[in-house]
Amino acid sequence: MELLAFGKTGWGDELFYATLMTIAVSITAMIIGFSFAAIFTPLKLSKNKLLNFIANSYTTVIRGVPELLVIYLFFFGGTGAVMYVASIFGYNEYIEINAFITGAFAIGIISGAYSTEVFRGAVQSIDKGQFEAANVLGLSKFGKFFKIILPQTLRLAIPNLSNVWQITLKDTSLISVTGLVEIMRQSYIAAGSTRDPLFFYSFAAVLYLLLTFVSMKLINKLEVKYSKGY
């Protein structure tokens, strides 16, 4: 228990902040993923073959390649890419992107591929009559989307999105290879300096379990709230 004391003698406060970091990265990645899903879901559902192809290659490639490889791509390639773009605008100094942004972006792209599939499935499982009814009522395209399609999509998507959240949360452990101090990295540091890896990695496992447990409870509440009318 001494090892977990707060302050200078133990690792309690460090691990607490690391946990907050894990939560922050997961939420950021999830939001980035949603924005990717917002772009690629319509492309996936569109009738244009080219747009379809683009969206399908995104989800297939990302879901077929290990997360760790994607993270290495961003970790080693991110700085180069940003500097290349900056050089077009005439900025030639060295730019370092911090580990949080690289990590959140890498995990976000992965999580976005899964979210895209979830939203596609949800839109497709909405009853066709709903689209027709909206047309008959003479709703504008905007009104049809925001008032009819989106609310139903969200309700149908929540159970599967909770899976995506679990995947995203667990994937953040992989960002530790880039040096961002989240639960896994902090445990690694603590294990190295105390020579007690068994304890710290087991404690990390407990922290992850706690996070998944609590978030599942919260998501279940959301699920109940959004399916009230059914």
Place this chain on the structure above:
Amino acid sequence: MDFELMINSFPKLLNAAVITLKLLSVSLIIGLFIGLLFAILRLNKNIIINKFAYGYSYIFRGTPLLVQIFIIYFGLGQIEYLRTTFLWVILKEPYWCAIIAFALNTGAYTSEILRSAFQTIKPGIIEAGQSLGISSKIIFYKIQIPIAIRQSLPAYGNEIILMMKGTSLASTVTIMDLTGVAKYIISTTFKPIEVFIVAGGIYLFMTFIIHNMIKFLEKKYGFNS
């Protein structure tokens, strides 16, 4: 684009892909047995056995694979007693540690897949077996298990692909699998995009093969045929 690097690194990465496939197949075989065992325990009416099996799958599905590998590779070596037993021969090798972690992980997911398959078997099929006077042991081995395996093929196919991606974590414990070699080449040449395209292409090809194999099996053994 450095095409020369892509061509030069291809054979190296292909060799590493063999290690990835070895890790995958060995851990899947062990994991299948673990999964079957725990699926059966889950269906047991004894509440302690039942809860134990549930706890196992909950813990392994609720924590990242990376934590599991680190606990087994770095953590277990710390226990002095283990070092004196024959287990140490296995646990000092990163290769076997990775396989143990993968097998336990995929075992947890497999047990969930098989459990739900067992639970969706229509009771009429079992009753038919009973009324034919077949013993419950044979009903289980000859009727329930084959049906459950058939039913769980699509979900298990997904699990195989997830596990293939999971084997990339072996590179964190010094095993030079496909991701490990890719990382090595990236960090020596600083050409991440080229290496990513080649290594990612090999992974996608393996995903494609696994996907089609499962599709073929589903067609051959599925209910719709």
